[in-house]
Amino acid sequence: MALLRESSKALGAPADLAALTDPDSDAGVACGRLLKAFARAALLEPERLGEQARRLRAAVGEEGWLEAVSTLAAFEGLARVADATGIEVDDQVFASSVEFRAALGIDRFRSAANTRKDAAAIAPAEDYASALDLFR
Amino acid sequence: MVGLAAFDALHERVWAALGEPGDWLDARARREVVRAVRASASCAVCDRRAGVASPAMARAEHEPAPLLAAGLVDVAHRLTRDNARLGRSWADGVMAVVGVGPYAEVVGIAAAVRVVDTFRRLTGRDPAALPAPRPGDPPRALPDSVGDVGAWVPQSLTKARANVSRALSCVPRTDTRVWRPLVDAHYSRGAEFASFTWDRALTRPQVELVAATVTWLNECFY
Numbered sequence: 001m002a003l004l005r006e007s008s009k010a011l012g013a014p015a016d017l018a019a020l021t022d023p024d025s026d027a028g029v030a031c032g033r034l035l036k037a038f039a040r041a042a043l044l045e046p047e048r049l050g051e052q053a054r055r056l057r058a059a060v061g062e063e064g065w066l067e068a069v070s071t072l073a074a075f076e077g078l079a080r081v082a083d084a085t086g087i088e089v090d091d092q093v094f095a096s097s098v099e100f101r102a103a104l105g106i107d108r109f110r111s112a113a114n115t116r117k118d119a120a121a122i123a124p125a126e127d128y129a130s131a132l133d134l135f136r
Numbered sequence: 137m138v139g140l141a142a143f144d145a146l147h148e149r150v151w152a153a154l155g156e157p158g159d160w161l162d163a164r165a166r167r168e169v170v171r172a173v174r175a176s177a178s179c180a181v182c183d184r185r186a187g188v189a190s191p192a193m194a195r196a197e198h199e200p201a202p203l204l205a206a207g208l209v210d211v212a213h214r215l216t217r218d219n220a221r222l223g224r225s226w227a228d229g230v231m232a233v234v235g236v237g238p239y240a241e242v243v244g245i246a247a248a249v250r251v252v253d254t255f256r257r258l259t260g261r262d263p264a265a266l267p268a269p270r271p272g273d274p275p276r277a278l279p280d281s282v283g284d285v286g287a288w289v290p291q292s293l294t295k296a297r298a299n300v301s302r303a304l305s306c307v308p309r310t311d312t313r314v315w316r317p318l319v320d321a322h323y324s325r326g327a328e329f330a331s332f333t334w335d336r337a338l339t340r341p342q343v344e345l346v347a348a349t350v351t352w353l354n355e356c357f358y
Contacts, residue, residue, distance in 0.1 A: 001351070004344035010332035015341055020348055029345045039349040042258055053258070063337035066140060069258045071343050074322035075350035077251035078300060081315070082358035083219045084211070084243040086227065086288030087299040089358055104352065110221055111357040114287075 001100060002093045004029075017100040031059045039072055088115040095122035138321060140259065146321050147252050147264065153313040154245065155267035160237040160276050160307070163269030168201040169245040170266055172212035174253070175199055182217040191221050207234045208242045215246045220355035227288045237278055237307060240289045244310035251318050274309070282306045300358060323347070 001017055008015035008029065015032075019025035023040070026032030034056045041052040057065040089097070098119050101107050154170065155163050175198070176182050185194035196210040204212075207230045214222060231239045253263050282290040282305055292305035304311040320326060323343075334340045351358075 001344075001348040004341060004348045007332040007340040007344055011339065011341060013341075015345065017348075020345075020352060027345060029341045030339065031342065032345055035342060035345050036349045039346055040353065042254075043350065043353050049258075060342075061337060063139075064342075066138075066143075066259075067336055067338040067343065068346050069255060070138070070143065070322045071338075071346045072258065072350050073251045073255040074319055075347045076254045076354070077247035077315075078319065078323075079351055079354035079356035079358070080215050080219045080247045080250060081243060081303050082300055082356055083222045083354075084215050084227070084247075084288075085240065085291075085303040086224055087291070087303050087358060088286050090298050106352070106357060109355040109357045110223065111355070114224070115357065116286075 002097050018103040034059050042072055083111050086114045091122045095119045150314055151264055151267050155269050157272035157274045159241050159309045160274050161241055165203040166245055167266050167269050168204045169212050169242050170249050172201050172209050173216050173246045173249045176213040176216040179213055182213050191218055205234045208238055211242045212246045224288055236289055241307045241310050244304045244307055244315045248314045248318055278306055279308055
């Protein structure tokens with residue numbers, strides 16, 4: 001989610017992270033409602049998947065839909081690797097995510113227990129974008 | 137742009153790598169992990185466990201796999217069906233019996249299968265056939281370069297990469313031949329990752345919105 005915030009800010013249209021869980025909001029991202037609805041259908045609502053896939057394809061095209069499928073599949077794996085290896089959230093992401101974690105109830109997730117840090121004790125990065133290089 | 141044919145070719149390479157001896161498991165045992173992941177979809181034990189307040193309240197007697205310890209079968213099932221409720225005490229208990237290396241290898245295989253099977257499902261295809269196993273013995277040793285950095289499993293001691301990027305560094309064959317190629321092709325794509333302007337069919341914020349939604353629905357703190 002930190003990357004959603006940072007990338008949308010960099011492109012001049014900050015996303016509304018607090019609206020991530022609101023199905024009626026696009027969260028400030030083009031076609032956001034359709035992207036979120038497709039992801040939800042893919043994970044939780046198989047009876048709606050066909051309809052949501054058709055709507056998303058109509059909006060972003062075949063290549064855009066495939067990009068969404070590719071990303072969705074990757075994060076189905078990434079979430080599981082993170083959960084099962086018990087990794088801590090990296091310092092800069094942790095320190096800069098206090099507000100949206102609280103707004104979205106993320107601190108109540110069971111895997112929150114894996115990160116034992118004090119956000120206030122982490123010095124902010126001078127250049128957050130450069131911290132992205134860690135994730136490659 | 138990475139098209140469907142390129143993804144299919146990647147997945148064939150990953151599947152071939154799953155058919156090779158791994159870090160701790162031989163190729164036949166790795167194939168059993170793939171089978172266990174898929175069996176979890178219709179597993180009565182997993183169904184029962186989903187309905188109780190704590191996963192520890194349901195006994196983990198899944199359909200056995202002939203070449204896998206029961207604890208590793210449970211890892212494959214829980215990772216697939218109940219990943220939001222994994223806890224350190226459970227993982228430590230499993231690893232005390234089966235070992236940290238086999239645990240991490242099953243995590244990597246199960247996650248990779250989740251990626252490929254999800255992609256094929258959403259693109260309207262049946263799951264790929266089980267990997268064809270090749271003979272050979274795994275090294276069965278942890279790399280010298282890993283240690284305790286605060287996660288449940290040892291990780292690379294260098295902080296040159298984010299924790300998620302080194303999460304499976306204690307099982308390097310699984311990490312470099314199976315897991316990381318998938319993440320790179322499906323999402324991060326090498327040096328492109330450090331840029332907020334992506335030359336893709338979706339903008340970076342659109343991609344990250346999908347990522348954030350999936351992460352949130354999985355109740356993943358990371």
